Amino acid sequence: MSSKTQITAQELYERLKNIKVGGQVCQYSLKKCEEFLPVINEILRLKQEMNAVILVHSYVGPEIVYSVADSIGDSYKLSREAVQSTAKIIIFVAVRFMGETAKILNPGKTVIVPAREPGCTLADSITGAQVRELRRQYPGYTFICYVNTSVDVKAECDVCVTSANVYTIVERLPGDKIYFLPDKFMGQNLVNEMKKRGVKKDIKFWNGTCYVHEEYGAEQIFKIRTEYPDVKIVSHPECNAEVVRNSDFVGGTEQMLDYMRKADAKRFLMLTECGLSSRLQSEFPDKELVGSCTLCKYMKSNTLEDIRQALQSPKPGQVVEIAEPVRLRALKSLEAMFKYAEPCAPPQVCE
Ligand code: SF4
Secondary structure (H helix, E strand, O other), rough: OOOOOOHHHHHHHHHHHHOOOOOOOOOOOOHHHHHHHHHHHHHHHHHEEEHHEEEEEEOOOOHHHHOOOOOOHHHHHHHHHHHHHHOOEEEEEOOOHHHHHHHHHHHOOEEEOOOOOOOOOOOOOHHHHHHHHHHHOOOOOOOEEEEOOOOHHHHOOOOOOOOOOOOHHHHHOOOOEEEEEOEEEHHHHHHOOOOOOOOOEEEEOOOOOOOHHHOOOOOHHHHHHHHHHOEEEEOOOOOOOOHHOOEEEEEOHEEEEEEHHHHHOEEEEEOOOOOHHHHHHHHHHOEOOOOOOOOOOHHHHHHHHHHHHHHOOOOOHHOOOOOOHHHHHHHHHHHHHHHHHHHHOOOOOOO
16 A cells, blocks of 8 residues: 655646546646645645545546545455554545445544545445345345445345455355345346356345446447447446446456456447546556446545545544444454455455
């Protein structure tokens, strides 16, 4: 985890100049970077003074990703970084459920989510009370929650999963009756993948969606393939089954970046939030992005000004608080994920 203490407008501009999607202004100028600088350097100073670490999800604005982040990634990677960090304060620049996951794993640290709108259509599609009701309706089922759920929902489930490990975990789980929640598309993709692997399990799923990923359809893929026959289609498992079936690669955000880093191909269509397209444009300038992407209003509701304010005097709604009995029950579902997905788990660190 790197820790910047200062940045110049020119350095920031070098990281942002190729980005044409996902930013506040869609294209960054040196002048814009100069305007960002006072607040950025104040954040970096406050961070040092307060022994804070700033963890930034790939979907937030690139002017945040490439200026104040100690670590950039998806919620799973960032939560692991939170465990490794010795900082007392974690500024989790993302949405609330991600801050909650960091707090579940780091009860002794202060976790702050600066976003003005920290919601998520997927996490907000189901409550803990609804899971309790489902458990009454489906006795004998193993309840699996995607990491994009609230702490109350995680506390009611048996195992938590990420987009990167959901298939492995469901295959490895001993039970053959599975209730997956909250994403209906990931649920259908899970059913299809288990069939492909010859795994016989009765899988039911909830009907939540991510409003960003549900936008995409196979017709977009066919159109782009006609225009660019050499294009590689990269999608997220929160997309529908048709999109997944017609993609060249399907994976979580970190896996998608890794695929593009290693792929020989030059052109990509990325069916996910624009933040990842921005990272592609900034970090792989020799690769070409085609088609369009979709913005998540929740992720993009994080601003540099809000991060500064959260460091100076966090508002009660920004500080993640979890009742200890709920945290302990939610922790069990995360520990079950580490047990089924990895040979060792946080707080031990697997390399
Ligand atoms: S991109 Fe989708 S899943 Fe991620 S925070 Fe936004 S609404 Fe939620």
